[in-house]
Amino acid sequence: RDKKGKGAEKTAAKMEKKVSRRAKKEEEDLEALIAEFQSLDAKKTQVIESSCPPPSPRLNCSLCAHPEKDELILFGGEYFNGQKTYLYNDLYIYHIRKNGWAKLEIPNPPPRRCAHQAAVVPTAGGQLWIFGGEFASPNGEQFYHYKDLWVLHLATKTWEQIKAPGGPSGRSGHRMVACKRQLIIFGGFHESARDYIYYNDVYTFSLDSFSWSKLAPAGIGPAPRSGCQMTPTPEGNIIIYGGYSKQRIKKDVDKGTLHTDMFLLKAEGAGKEEDRWTWSRLSPSGVKPTPRSGFSVAAAPNNRCLLFGGVHDEEEEESIEGDFFNDIYFYDLGKNRWFPAQLKGPKSEKRKRRRGRQAEAEAAGEEEMQEPPQGPLEIVKEVVGEDGTVMTIKQVIPAAAQDKARSGLEEEEEEEEEGGALGQPVEPCPRSNAMVAVKHGILYVYGGMFEVGDRQVTLSDLHSIDLHRMDGWKVLLEMDPKTQEWLEESESDEEEDDDVEGAEGGEDEEESSEEESEDEGGEEQHPAVQPGEEQPQYLARTEPYWLRLARSHMGPEAKDKKVLKVAHAMAKTFYEDAV
Numbered sequence: 180r181d182k183k184g185k186g187a188e189k190t191a192a193k194m195e196k197k198v199s200r201r202a203k204k205e206e207e208d209l210e211a212l213i214a215e216f217q218s219l220d221a222k223k224t225q226v227i228e229s230s231c232p233p234p235s236p237r238l239n240c241s242l243c244a245h246p247e248k249d250e251l252i253l254f255g256g257e258y259f260n261g262q263k264t265y266l267y268n269d270l271y272i273y274h275i276r277k278n279g280w281a282k283l284e285i286p287n288p289p290p291r292r293c294a295h296q297a298a299v300v301p302t303a304g305g306q307l308w309i310f311g312g313e314f315a316s317p318n319g320e321q322f323y324h325y326k327d328l329w330v331l332h333l334a335t336k337t338w339e340q341i342k343a344p345g346g347p348s349g350r351s352g353h354r355m356v357a358c359k360r361q362l363i364i365f366g367g368f369h370e371s372a373r374d375y376i377y378y379n380d381v382y383t384f385s386l387d388s389f390s391w392s393k394l395a396p397a398g399i400g401p402a403p404r405s406g407c408q409m410t411p412t413p414e415g416n417i418i419i420y421g422g423y424s425k426q427r428i429k430k431d432v433d434k435g436t437l438h439t440d441m442f443l444l445k446a447e448g449a450g451k452e453e454d455r456w457t458w459s460r461l462s463p464s465g466v467k468p469t470p471r472s473g474f475s476v477a478a479a480p481n482n483r484c485l486l487f488g489g490v491h492d493e494e495e496e497e498s499i500e501g502d503f504f505n506d507i508y509f510y511d512l513g514k515n516r517w518f519p520a521q522l523k524g525p526k527s528e529k530r531k532r533r534r535g536r537q538a539e540a541e542a543a544g545e546e547e548m549q550e551p552p553q554g555p556l557e558i559v560k561e562v563v564g565e566d567g568t569v570m571t572i573k574q575v576i577p578a579a580a581q582d583k584a585r586s587g588l589e590e591e592e593e594e595e596e597e598g599g600a601l602g603q604p605v606e607p608c609p610r611s612n613a614m615v616a617v618k619h620g621i622l623y624v625y626g627g628m629f630e631v632g633d634r635q636v637t638l639s640d641l642h643s644i645d646l647h648r649m650d651g652w653k654v655l656l657e658m659d660p661k662t663q664e665w666l667e668e669s670e671s672d673e674e675e676d677d678d679v680e681g682a683e684g685g686e687d688e689e690e691s692s693e694e695e696s697e698d699e700g701g702e703e704q705h706p707a708v709q710p711g712e713e714q715p716q717y718l719a720r721t722e723p724y725w726l727r728l729a730r731s732h733m734g735p736e737a738k739d740k741k742v743l744k745v746a747h748a749m750a751k752t753f754y755e756d757a758v
Contacts, residue, residue, distance in 0.1 A: 217290055255267055475615040
């Protein structure tokens, strides 16, 4: 095991040298561009805070809760419109009580970046610490990875760069948390045009002495990765879960790995001695999140942390198809247990509806008393929403629980009636790379992205949910993705596609014809589409995902045609609302 470990270290060291050599030239080219942007920033000489519209859509920015005020702080990020990548170093404040945004212009900010990490501490009226991240060339082919450390003094509204030797190498996709008067950094990656390397090193930065230390923990730690969950415990330990890495399996072919393992980095002696840290593997109980990358994490009330959203990419040789999520999982730090979040309806409304039905129940009580005892009851319920979504639910209930089930079913029906009148649930659409923050036990989810075919939709909506009550999502800011600009890669590519595909959606027609030929020689009309109706674009591109989702709801005994119709209804609802 020791030999293997040393061999892996040597290989990693060689790769790091190779990557740094190739990256050096790229980074020199980009340094000139960064310097140009910084000269523009240097013209700002005074602090200006002004009310403004919500931030433009962006990804891989940071969102943190102010330690003392009812505010969220958003910094940096990137936006890709299909042809060009834009980087930001804007600073926005979201005022929770006013539900409004303000832009804060402060002289000498950090250079533009994305995929950095930010952490807040309550020192001296609040500090926002930022480390690392990356700058990309406008064509998205060259990268500059930062290794600088900055602090925003929230009370005085001033930026300060902290220059201390011995810190981590330049990287992005790493994770950083504030824990017991120190910042702790783990993992990440560095990428050049042709090579990349993933890290699993751990550094601490003392908020008292302003000095870096590289840890050398005992035990076997996580494999190199980026985008993992990193959570501090009240005892001063660190928990790592999941993440993503890739490795080259042959020339120009990379294989991605979704990590689902979990580790504890334990500080012996309250973390005072850097050599006394130990890695150990955790085996949590409960229902773990399904494998995914691009998930978002935050500290939650009651000694828990949470995981939101993400994407599971199915990688084939020349394409990647992603299943996006909008679910929440909690991890209980004390019990070492995962469990999915359950949304509850508002209690007061349920009670009112229950009282309204009480008289009817009493009137019908005599008739029910006369009925002989029944065997197990099979309830098959088909729910059709106004949006066309069809759900079939089958439930087998023992005789003793039938009365309870009937009353529960009535309540569900009432809720459905009311839900139909009020409209659809307002939960955020499935997405990855969302920005999340928790303040006063309320989770705020800002933006993120999902993909429709080759198009990337960058979101800028804002939702919230009370983590104590879990009584439903609130929409604080809506966004219509239809208004978002998307440019194809190049005109020549489009012309080639047009020649092959015809006027509209040729790729979709090819895919659908392949699917039909698999069924019955391609002659039969798609069962989810009405005769004479053209097959919609969203169906062919994402049908496997919606079929799996429909099948999981309807069960293995449901007929294929019916599953297909439900899949179609679900896809239609989602894409009409979101796109």
